[in-house]
Amino acid sequence: MGLDVHLYQFKDVDTETILKLAQFSEVPVASRGEGTLAAKARELGLSEKIIPQPGFSGTQISFPSTKHPEWPVGDWYNFGTIRAMLHNFVGKDLYFVFPEAKNLHGLFRPDWAEARKRLSEILQTLHRLEPAQWASVFGSGGRQDRGLNQLEVMIETLDFVLNSDNPREFLLFWSE
Numbered sequence: 001m002g003l004d005v006h007l008y009q010f011k012d013v014d015t016e017t018i019l020k021l022a023q024f025s026e027v028p029v030a031s032r033g034e035g036t037l038a039a040k041a042r043e044l045g046l047s048e049k050i051i052p053q054p055g056f057s058g059t060q061i062s063f064p065s066t067k068h069p070e071w072p073v074g075d076w077y078n079f080g081t082i083r084a085m086l087h088n089f090v091g092k093d094l095y096f097v098f099p100e101a102k103n104l105h106g107l108f109r110p111d112w113a114e115a116r117k118r119l120s121e122i123l124q125t126l127h128r129l130e131p132a133q134w135a136s137v138f139g140s141g142g143r144q145d146r147g148l149n150q151l152e153v154m155i156e157t158l159d160f161v162l163n164s165d166n167p168r169e170f171l172l173f174w175s176e
Contacts, residue, residue, distance in 0.1 A: 109171050
């Protein structure tokens with residue numbers, strides 16, 4: 001199974017309560033005791049109606065990148081090339097960029113500025129590679145261009161959040 005990451009915006013909801021509900025939703029049902037997801041939502045002051053909704057009724061943000069329209073801002077997928085690039089050329093993985101996502105499936109708030117900084121540094125490192133270095137991992141097919149473009153769109157997504165009026169309105173949904 002692959003990794004998909006989606007950006008959600010919560011305009012009129014405290015994202016801290018959404019994060020608490022998301023964390024509770026990841027607890028195995030047998031371990032919740034008498035507590036149901038609906039009861040937890042009510043306890044947090046949230047409507048039960050958000051439970052079956054993707055992203056707990058947040059608005060999924062996805063629109064074409066200005067630089068690479070084939071890749072959507074806010075909706076990331078097909079990380080195989082990026083993972084290979086990070087592993088082979090940087091000695092890191094995606095959890096270096098988003099440590100908050102380690103062992104997680106669901107909503108979380110990354111350190112937006114730190115993730116952007118790390119992605120920018122990785123992109124600079126990758127842009128300095130020689131063609132022979134790329135070919136040693138990817139052959140001569142140019143697959144690395146796809147990964148570089150996708151990294152740039154990930155940065156564009158983080159810029160979208162950081163340049164918004166309220167970055168705390170945004171959460172990422174990580175499904176792996």
